[in-house]
Amino acid sequence: MLRRGWGYVIILAATLGFAASLATSFYNLRKYESVGQIELTDSTWIVAQTKIDFHRLLDALALYAYGDESVDMDALSGRLDAYWSRLPLYLEGEEGARFSRITGLWDLVRRSLATLEAIEPEFRALERGDMETYRELRRRLILLDRPLNDVITNIFVNSEGSAAFRNERLDRVHIELLVALIGTFITGGVFIGLLLMEGRRSRRAEGAAELARTRLAEAIDAISEGFVLTDKDDHVLLLNRRFGEIFGHEATAAAVGRPFGELMRAVADRAVPSGQDRESWVENQVVRQREPAGPYELPLSDGRWVRVSDRRTATGAIVGIRTDITELKHREIALIAARNEAEGANQAKTQFLATKSHELRTPLNAIIGFSDLMCNQRMGPIGSPRYQEYAQAIQESGQHLLAIITDILDIARIEAGRLELEESDVDLSEILESCLRVVHERADEKGIAITVSIDPNVPEVRADQRLLKQTIFNLLGNSIKFTPQGGRVTAGVCLTPDGRVGITVSDTGIGIAEADLPRVLQPFVQLE
Numbered sequence: 001m002l003r004r005g006w007g008y009v010i011i012l013a014a015t016l017g018f019a020a021s022l023a024t025s026f027y028n029l030r031k032y033e034s035v036g037q038i039e040l041t042d043s044t045w046i047v048a049q050t051k052i053d054f055h056r057l058l059d060a061l062a063l064y065a066y067g068d069e070s071v072d073m074d075a076l077s078g079r080l081d082a083y084w085s086r087l088p089l090y091l092e093g094e095e096g097a098r099f100s101r102i103t104g105l106w107d108l109v110r111r112s113l114a115t116l117e118a119i120e121p122e123f124r125a126l127e128r129g130d131m132e133t134y135r136e137l138r139r140r141l142i143l144l145d146r147p148l149n150d151v152i153t154n155i156f157v158n159s160e161g162s163a164a165f166r167n168e169r170l171d172r173v174h175i176e177l178l179v180a181l182i183g184t185f186i187t188g189g190v191f192i193g194l195l196l197m198e199g200r201r202s203r204r205a206e207g208a209a210e211l212a213r214t215r216l217a218e219a220i221d222a223i224s225e226g227f228v229l230t231d232k233d234d235h236v237l238l239l240n241r242r243f244g245e246i247f248g249h250e251a252t253a254a255a256v257g258r259p260f261g262e263l264m265r266a267v268a269d270r271a272v273p274s275g276q277d278r279e280s281w282v283e284n285q286v287v288r289q290r291e292p293a294g295p296y297e298l299p300l301s302d303g304r305w306v307r308v309s310d311r312r313t314a315t316g317a318i319v320g321i322r323t324d325i326t327e328l329k330h331r332e333i334a335l336i337a338a339r340n341e342a343e344g345a346n347q348a349k350t351q352f353l354a355t356k357s358h359e360l361r362t363p364l365n366a367i368i369g370f371s372d373l374m375c376n377q378r379m380g381p382i383g384s385p386r387y388q389e390y391a392q393a394i395q396e397s398g399q400h401l402l403a404i405i406t407d408i409l410d411i412a413r414i415e416a417g418r419l420e421l422e423e424s425d426v427d428l429s430e431i432l433e434s435c436l437r438v439v440h441e442r443a444d445e446k447g448i449a450i451t452v453s454i455d456p457n458v459p460e461v462r463a464d465q466r467l468l469k470q471t472i473f474n475l476l477g478n479s480i481k482f483t484p485q486g487g488r489v490t491a492g493v494c495l496t497p498d499g500r501v502g503i504t505v506s507d508t509g510i511g512i513a514e515a516d517l518p519r520v521l522q523p524f525v526q527l528e
Contacts, residue, residue, distance in 0.1 A: 046095060048219035050086040054145060055224050055323075057083045058138065065126065065134035066331045077124060080116075087113050112144045125515060131335075142295075225323045226306075232316030234260045234290065246306060246322055247271060260318075261286045271300050289318060297325065305329040360405050368398040410467075421464040428461060428493045428503065429454045435473045436491065443480050443489065453492035461501055475505040483509035 057079040063071040090099045090109045099105055119140055126133055217240075220227055226243035230236050236255045244252040247267040255263045264271075264285045272281045288296070292310040299305055304326040311319050374382055374391035382391070436450060443450050472491075479489045487508040496502045512520060 045219070046086065046089050048222065050083070050089075051223055053079070053083040053086055054141075058141060059224070061126075061134065061138060061141070062328050064128060065131060066328060066335070067128045073124070073126075076126075080120070080123060084113075084116050087116075115140060115144060225321045228260075228263075228320040228322070230260050230289070230318045230320070234286070234318075236260060236263055237317070243322060246304075246324055260289055270302065271298075273299050273301050289320065292318070297329070364398055364402050364405065367394065368402065371398060422466070423462050423464055425460045426463045426465050426468060428458060428501065431465065431469050432472060432491060432493055432503070435469060435476055438473065439476045439480055442477075446480065446483070447486050448480055448483055449488045451488065451490045453490065453494070455492075455494045458493050458495055458501055472503065472505070479505055479507035479509065483507045 060071050060076050060079040064073070064076045087109050090096060091106060099109075119137060122133060123137055126137065220238065220240045221242070223240060223242065226246045227238070227240040228236065228243055229238040236258055239252060239255055248270045252263065252267065255266070261282060264282045268278050268282055272278050288308075289310050292312055295307055295309040297305055298308050304324060305328075307323040307325045309321045309323070313319065371391050371394040373379060374387070432452070432454065436452065440450065476489070476491060483489060489505070489507045492504045494502050494504065
């Protein structure tokens, strides 16, 4: 009886020990899953380095566009190539297989590669100071940031990203645990050995998780922009060193775990510009962070500027990027001031040209008039025939100079917004034929064939006959000038499919490069 009692005690002890061992094993397994779920391999480094290269590319593009001599086109192209070279890593090899588990990521990466290929020519042809092209390139590049932000978010807060980077050793642990539990029923010694082994595995998992957190913190700190991550309840989960540099380390040191509003209130002393209400500023930042509506620029109390970009994830978390753009903002202000100064100088020049052109036309008209009287001997013979030749030369030179002054005056009037059109009903075919008669001799000298195509259904148009004739004459003259010997020039008047009237002049000459087209339309610009 005693032996049976001890037997029950032993069985009960073994059962309790088995239950305790089973509970401990599952507890350690759950703990392993929670702290070791994200395995920081090359995949994480690819994500972090891609993010770094992307923002380095944006910084280099801005510095180059604003004329910073520290960044030339070779350096800018190197940044583009570095960022470009990261994207194929999402699609190739073992790491590509991991990334493929994130739904839609491959499609986003492929579209990003296609977009980079589409903008590459315009990117590499970017000129310093070409702000319009810079803004368009920057806008399109920012659109490429979505895949990277999604990957980072998935790694931290999304179940989808966690599944993609899940530690696959957990499956083997489950199998080993099952085998160990079966062995526990067979022998207590195996059970004890399994318990000890599981303890060792748990300690390894904790060490691996700690290493993962360290690497992850280093990767986030390496980003050149301020980074903040909040959960769906607006509590701060993570922020990096750069965020503290922008808003103050003392104010952000204890931010993790606190509401985002408290973080903004802590940095308000350094961030709220003079004259703004502190609480209103904090409330505005919280509202804009909860309902992201795109990037915006935030002035700080010390004169710095920060670009704020927040994005909500599928789980409701908010990923925020804070970029110090103070230097770029100062350059933008300087550029605007320089542009205003240039516009004022241009207006003064226009006024001067308009005034002087009028003053020159009066004596010039007298010269042309008197030379015409002498050339035609209206007041009687002038003696030597050479005097008549001189008078004709004076008249032709005066008319040429008058035409130049008239062009200058027209440009001045256009820039001043005071050009008055002398409109009338104009027959385009007559104007075209008149211009062709003038340039035909020059074309014959170069052996250039001129083909004319006039649609008889083209009606008369309302236009300034002199300016229209001058435009067509200039087009024909340039075509003949830049068409080689034996070439062809084609001129025509037609109706377009939408019912408008078209005037066309084409040739087989050297043409104009697409990059030079904007310059051609500027006054007094002549391409080499």
